[in-house]
Amino acid sequence: VSIEANNGLRCSGSVISPSWVVTVANCLIDLKHTDLRVRVNAVLRGVLGQLYEVLSVTLHPDYDPETMDYDVALLEINGTTNKYVTIAKDVPFDGLNARVSGWGAPSSGEWLSAELSEKIVTIVYFNDCKYIYESIGNPVTERMLCASGTYGGPCQGDAGDPLIYNRELIGMMSWSFGCGDGNFPAVYTDVTKLRDWILGTITLPPIEPKNG
Structure with missing residues (x-):
């Protein structure tokens, strides 16, 4: 899937459950969840597919932008999709x-x-x-x-x-x-080394959308 900001491609991600997308944390630095959109099932960049708003962004708590260690983040989308990867x-x-x-x-x-x-x-x-x-x-x-x-x-x-x-x-x-x-x-x-954190995070109670 493509993760878009300011009407352009920011980075790619993967749908891992009906409402969650995993990507790298370095893609989302200095962005609010309201800046982002997720486009699913598109072949052409920025065209067609299904476009979702993002309800929340969760970076791994140990992410280090200098060494890029623990470079993983999760996006909760406003909707569901029935095609995802294990x-x-x-x-x-x-x-x-x-x-x-x-x-x-x-x-x-x-x-x-x-x-x-x-x-x-x-x-x-x-x-x-x-x-x-x-x-x-x-x-x-x-x-x-x-x-x-x-x-x-x-x-x-x-x-x-x-x-x-x-x-x-x-x-x-x-x-x-x-x-x-x-x-x-x-x-x-x-992601195999971070699988437990990923799966543990997406099974937490849904996060209410934040203002701003």
């Missing part, structure tokens, strides 16, 4: 392929994609990814997983892109080095 319990083995989809720009300086695109990526061995990024001063934590593809890497507009394996959500695009740089693996929030 959160996996475990990450697949290193070297296996997964699918990532989104509307991000193909490379630096280019426009966002007008149509939803899907790419095949390969899960990267955690310690290899950790070593690569620690060499340039970027820590990779246990709440992260890495993947790379022959297409290059993620770019503007790819935050929150869902990483799917065997029809289950395993990750969300969190951060990377550069824009479309295939020399560095993309780093995803590992």
Whole structure:
């Protein structure tokens, strides 16, 4: 799904229950829930599908905007949808392929994609990814997983892109080095490590809409 603000794409997310969407916390910094809309079942960016207002935004309490650790947030939408994805319990083995989809720009300086695109990526061995990024001063934590593809890497507009394996959500695009740089693996929030917090939060009593 696309998460929109100011009539434009802010990032992507995934519907995980009839009224809840999961995305990355870094997408929602400095935004109120009233600034946001969620568009479901759309292929063309910003066109058609079902558009929902957002009732509440919940960032993980341990989210660190500097290290991007615990980079996860939940949006409660004003309505329900009957199509959603299951959160996996475990990450697949290193070297296996997964699918990532989104509307991000193909490379630096280019426009966002007008149509939803899907790419095949390969899960990267955690310690290899950790070593690569620690060499340039970027820590990779246990709440992260890495993947790379022959297409290059993620770019503007790819935050929150869902990483799917065997029809289950395993990750969300969190951060990377550069824009479309295939020399560095993309780093995803590992939702399997945050599954308990996600499921525990969406089963709490509904939050009343706030004014403002």
